[in-house]
Amino acid sequence: MPADFWDTHAHLHDERFAADLPVVLERARQSALQGIIEVAVDVQTSHEAVRLARERRGFVWAAVGIHPHNAAALAPDGSWLKELARLAKEDETVAIGEIGLDFYRNLAPREAQAAAFRAQLRLAGELGKPAIIHSRAALAEVLALFAEEGTGVRAVLHCFSGDESALRQAIGLGLYVSFAGPLTFPNANALRSLAAQTPGDRLLLETDSPYMAPEPYRGRRNEPAYVRFVAEALARARGVSLEEISAQTCRNVESFFAFPG
Numbered sequence: 095m096p097a098d099f100w101d102t103h104a105h106l107h108d109e110r111f112a113a114d115l116p117v118v119l120e121r122a123r124q125s126a127l128q129g130i131i132e133v134a135v136d137v138q139t140s141h142e143a144v145r146l147a148r149e150r151r152g153f154v155w156a157a158v159g160i161h162p163h164n165a166a167a168l169a170p171d172g173s174w175l176k177e178l179a180r181l182a183k184e185d186e187t188v189a190i191g192e193i194g195l196d197f198y199r200n201l202a203p204r205e206a207q208a209a210a211f212r213a214q215l216r217l218a219g220e221l222g223k224p225a226i227i228h229s230r231a232a233l234a235e236v237l238a239l240f241a242e243e244g245t246g247v248r249a250v251l252h253c254f255s256g257d258e259s260a261l262r263q264a265i266g267l268g269l270y271v272s273f274a275g276p277l278t279f280p281n282a283n284a285l286r287s288l289a290a291q292t293p294g295d296r297l298l299l300e301t302d303s304p305y306m307a308p309e310p311y312r313g314r315r316n317e318p319a320y321v322r323f324v325a326e327a328l329a330r331a332r333g334v335s336l337e338e339i340s341a342q343t344c345r346n347v348e349s350f351f352a353f354p355g
């Protein structure tokens with residue numbers, strides 16, 4: 095029997111899926127995906143995520159939030175946060191995300207990124223929804239801010255790329271850790287060793303489609319069906335069967351995301 099997986103982080107709103115999204119979703123089903131979390135990056139894609147989750151009920155679920163790249167465009171009156179809160183209360187919305195800090199590309203001023211991250215972590219806490227955290231060249235700052243604002247918030251570091259001490263700190267803060275395509279890259283031995291050290295009940299799998307395509311599709315458009323390659327790399331890294339990775343990560347999806355009762 096083929097093993098089942100979840101893609102816990104995809105951007106199906108990306109224009110690269112505009113022409114063939116139904117085909118992409120069908121391939122995901124054929125590849126034994128149990129579900130996909132469609133992750134928004136601004137207010138508009140948050141609306142789109144909820145809409146898509148409604149159309150594909152039970153297969154696609156929504157995460158609503160403002161990516162740090164888009165933190166500079168937010169109205170100072172906070173109307174965006176009210177809009178997000180409204181969308182976050184929908185049944186289809188199982189997480190707040192993606193939120194966080196990106197000091198690599200610095201597309202928004204750092205203070206604006208931090209303010210948006212803080213406000214959305216609070217929202218997650220108020221609504222009892224988990225948070226999907228993006229961190230690039232900012233892991234120490236992300237962990238410090240989470241330690242301040244994230245009390246009681248279930249959260250995942252998506253597309254983890256930190257070192258061993260950051261991993262230990264994240265686990266100590268109660269965070270989940272999600273691995274993506276880079277786990278399959280030939281030169282990623284250090285990352286695979288961290289994936290092997292991560293406690294089993296904190297592991298999630300994702301594609302970050304259309305970005306981060308795993309081997310053997312590296313450099314091409316990524317899609318949810320390819321989460322299997324990440325799962326295979328994780329199984330090899332941990333020295334366990336693919337079935338065990340499937341069972342463990344599906345259990346973690348159930349305990350992490352806020353599915354409607």
Ligand SMILES: [Zn+2]
Nearest residue numbers: 192228229252
């Ligand atoms: Zn991200």
Ligand SMILES: [Zn+2]
Nearest residue numbers: 103133192302
């Ligand atoms: Zn993403």
